[in-house]
Amino acid sequence: MADFASYHVLGNDYLVVDRADFPRTADAARLVCDRRRGVGADGVLLPTWVDGVPAVRIFNADGSECGRSGNGLIILARHLREAGVVPSGHLTVRTATGPADVWIGDDLSVQVSLGPFRARDPQRLDVDATVVDVTTVDIGTPHCVAFGSPSAARRLGPLLVAYPGFEQRHNVEFVAVPGRDTLDAEVWERGAGYTPASGAGAAAAAVAARVRGLVDPVVSVRMPGGTVRVEVADEVRLTGRASATAVGQLAADLLADLGVARHA
Template sequence: MTTVVKYHTLGNDYLVADPELGAPAPGTAATRALCDRRTGVGADGVLYGPLPGQETDPQGTFRVRVFNADGTECARNANGLRIFARYLREHGRTDQDELTLRTPGGDVRVRLGDSATAACTIDLGPWTHRIAAAADGTELVGVPVEIEPGTTVHATAVHNGVPHLVALVDDATDELAARIGPLIVGYAGFTERPNAELLTVEDRRTLRVRIWERGVGATPASGSGACAAACAAYRLGLTDPAVTVVMPGGTVAVEITEDERVLLSGPTSLVGRVALADEFVPRLRARAPR
């Protein structure tokens, strides 16, 4: 029997597909089938792992791949990786409180809380204002970007393993995110699509953010997006190094350390285990591009 385990963090939901629970090799078809909210289990993405090869890794290190709902692979994902760390401890894969998760975007450290529902913290490491897709490789900090004729945003780029474009706006609303989020993600000036964050600074310790993720669309919360918004606001001199980020799904805490590492803390929630029907499983094993 193939089983997946569903979690969410502030409404940003993921399925853990563990090979030991019958999960197939990751691919576009399997991810789309699982994440479909009408004909599948439904989620913003899938966490495939722990993957083979663990025997060569140090103790407390686990390999995982992250896929968006549309089947595209994400180098790493702050909310998803916090969920995956909780999964590993809850399902007896480790008894440690501090883990290293090995992703295509690099190694990430996660510190779990004292209980399953307590906030856990992920260290996303250093960040940059250079989006790899920027033609000349220069930093984008508080510059006007015309995302379509007649529509210009005050934008700051942040790359924290995933590319982001943060737009500073007077009032970050769902309606505004739905209008300009797709334009930012599809902006022709970048060859690598960024996630879009709309940022309103409430005060030096509080941010309000709306998110439009590539491969997902509107989402109630994003860990790496919250970190990107905090980094942008800090670099623009608008906030202190430690802030609360308010999103539709709830709040997280982001801290920028003296050596400019980015720490994200927030809750995770278990939804349940889902046993997949025999007639559904063949959809996960369809040949798909890797």
């Protein structure tokens, strides 16, 4: 049995580590996600089963724990389906922020419910001598959605992540609205930096645009890595597809660095 599998959703990549003895720590997550000293990824998913229900802990590449990840849940669903432990159709996954409903299509597309959301009134923030029009959104993880040129994400994203008052640190999305059914977005994640795509980021962008009355309930969110579909009603749902890239064993040297004994 492989120790891990690697997947991505539109370039946002995660490792799914199936070893029960893998440390559930920030240091272990940072090491295995390191693209030089470890395997390399934007984050790591550590699945388990609780009372017959799949559960997952999610760590970002910087070692911080993520309560719920849209792309992470899409990847986990694909992984469990590929392993033959769940069928197509509905399942519930336990996360740090509560249960998440997931639907796996026969074509391996995955729809994830990110649950109800909270959006605050628009604010104007002064960041690096630039006034930014934002809406903050909570969908299990905190997001700051800024309306303006998506290309500003690389420059202003890292400054907004830890803006005064954002005690939890926020994921940041810079969004343009070319039409009522389309958004363009670029994302700076609090735990991974600039990413070509983010499922939760796309969902937060759609929520912020919807509560402002700028888009219809169903919207395509275009990011540098590709496009996902988001539905905003009483809850927010994300639809995407994960691609597998590798399966493998963690080498003895890496296991030693992790403080894990090699399998006999």
